[in-house]
Amino acid sequence: MNLATSFWTWFGAFLTFCIFSFLYKDNPFYKFAEHLFVGVSVGYSISISYHNVLYPDLIVPLFRNGELLNLVPLIFGLCYFTRFLPKVSWLVRLPMGLVLGFGAGAAIPAVIQASIIKQVQGAILTPDVFKRFDLTVWALISLIGVICTVTYFFFSRERGKVTKVMADLGIIFLMVGFGASFGYTVMARISLLIGRFQFLLRDWLGVIK
Amino acid sequence: MQRQIPLILCLIFGIFMIVQFFVPHPYSQRAYEVVLRWVRIISIFALVLGVGSLVLYHSNKIKRKVSGWGFSIVTLVSAIITTLVGLLGVNWLDGKLVFFKGIGKSSVLQIFFQNIFVPVNSTMFAMLAFYMASAAYRAFRARTKEATLLLIAAFFVMLGMVPIGSAISPRLPEFAEWILSVPNLAAKRGILFGIALGGIATSLKIILGIERGWLGGGK
Numbered sequence: 001m002n003l004a005t006s007f008w009t010w011f012g013a014f015l016t017f018c019i020f021s022f023l024y025k026d027n028p029f030y031k032f033a034e035h036l037f038v039g040v041s042v043g044y045s046i047s048i049s050y051h052n053v054l055y056p057d058l059i060v061p062l063f064r065n066g067e068l069l070n071l072v073p074l075i076f077g078l079c080y081f082t083r084f085l086p087k088v089s090w091l092v093r094l095p096m097g098l099v100l101g102f103g104a105g106a107a108i109p110a111v112i113q114a115s116i117i118k119q120v121q122g123a124i125l126t127p128d129v130f131k132r133f134d135l136t137v138w139a140l141i142s143l144i145g146v147i148c149t150v151t152y153f154f155f156s157r158e159r160g161k162v163t164k165v166m167a168d169l170g171i172i173f174l175m176v177g178f179g180a181s182f183g184y185t186v187m188a189r190i191s192l193l194i195g196r197f198q199f200l201l202r203d204w205l206g207v208i209k
Numbered sequence: 210m211q212r213q214i215p216l217i218l219c220l221i222f223g224i225f226m227i228v229q230f231f232v233p234h235p236y237s238q239r240a241y242e243v244v245l246r247w248v249r250i251i252s253i254f255a256l257v258l259g260v261g262s263l264v265l266y267h268s269n270k271i272k273r274k275v276s277g278w279g280f281s282i283v284t285l286v287s288a289i290i291t292t293l294v295g296l297l298g299v300n301w302l303d304g305k306l307v308f309f310k311g312i313g314k315s316s317v318l319q320i321f322f323q324n325i326f327v328p329v330n331s332t333m334f335a336m337l338a339f340y341m342a343s344a345a346y347r348a349f350r351a352r353t354k355e356a357t358l359l360l361i362a363a364f365f366v367m368l369g370m371v372p373i374g375s376a377i378s379p380r381l382p383e384f385a386e387w388i389l390s391v392p393n394l395a396a397k398r399g400i401l402f403g404i405a406l407g408g409i410a411t412s413l414k415i416i417l418g419i420e421r422g423w424l425g426g427g428k
Contacts, residue, residue: 047295
């Protein structure tokens with residue numbers, strides 16, 4: 001046993017136990033760690049935002065280099081605070097309109113590219129998949145799976161005989177997919193749990209290497 | 210006017226973003242970078258509003274001595290200390306506190322992050338493993354054909370990812386990998402198409418002013 005000497009390692013171990021104590025029931029130790037977490041997260045977000053965005057993108061260009069174009073985001077940003085002034089509270093809609101328009105406009109081509117074109121490219125059969133028998137079979141199963149899953153989500157018309165069979169097959173693919181995602185997520189959480197035990201046994205208690 | 214101007218602004222920036230994607234001219238790229246910077250700056254002000262709301266909520270709890278008000282002090286004090294440490298660029302160098310040295314590896318902000326944020330965050334997520342196991346016990350009972358499929362897929366994926374899986378059969382990890390990359394991917398792609406089409410439709414509705422929920426009530 002080789003106990004840690006660093007204050008921060010002991011504090012990290014204390015916080016880990018505080019959070020684990022919730023497995024028994026909600027208690028003041030858990031609440032303390034939870035509230036501390038919220039406070040530190042807020043402070044961290046503010047600091048990162050200041051150092052990575054506000055200072056290099058607004059303060060330096062506007063107040064040091066005199067680039068007046070940067071007044072635009074400053075004014076729009078300040079409009080957020082008009083919600084506390086009833087007479088001009090509608091101005092809060094200006095930055096929201098700008099950000100929403102930007103986000104919606106940026107989302108359309110990005111979604112078409114990443115979620116439609118790339119996924120269609122991945123699903124269709126290419127000459128390469130016919131080079132090996134197993135690859136051909138897996139690619140065919142994958143293509144049938146995609147078509148059947150999409151068919152399952154098609155609710156605009158009543159299902160006929162063929163589309164009903166396809167939708168039923170789609171459910172099978174969806175259930176296997178959900179099961180696989182669940183298993184994968186559980187394993188990710190388990191690996192985090194192992195990480196915490198490694199921290200406690202190695203970094204804090206020093207009983208494992 | 211109070212509703213029209215924001216809608217026009219949304220339309221202009223929405224169309225600009227779509228057009229600039231298809232026009233990879235240096236001017237268009239430059240304009241994109243400028244607008245992206247504006248949006249990043251504007252978002253910071255929204256963060257300030259959120260932080261203000263949090264401070265107000267907790268200070269009201271302290272003022273009224275609502276049950277658990279002591280924990281609100283923990284939140285406020287830790288937020289203030291972390292903010293100050295971050296904004297002042299406090300660093301721990303050669304056993305001394307040094308100011309205005311940024312937020313690099315030796316900064317107190319990163320020490321807080323590594324020793325408070327990381328342990329609490331990863332323990333919270335690790336704890337979810339227990340709750341997921343308990344939820345799985347209730348949800349995964351093989352009552353129907355579909356639930357059985359879900360159970361079998363989850364079982365093989367989990368078993369294929371642990372050493373005992375490969376000890377039982379070296380084919381198990383391969384099978385788990387196959388489940389993830391063939392039927393799972395097919396289902397994910399199908400779902401993704403639906404999400405993508407829904408996302409595009411919603412974005413178009415916002416840009417064209419059909420979806421106006423974000424304007425809120427009033428004039």
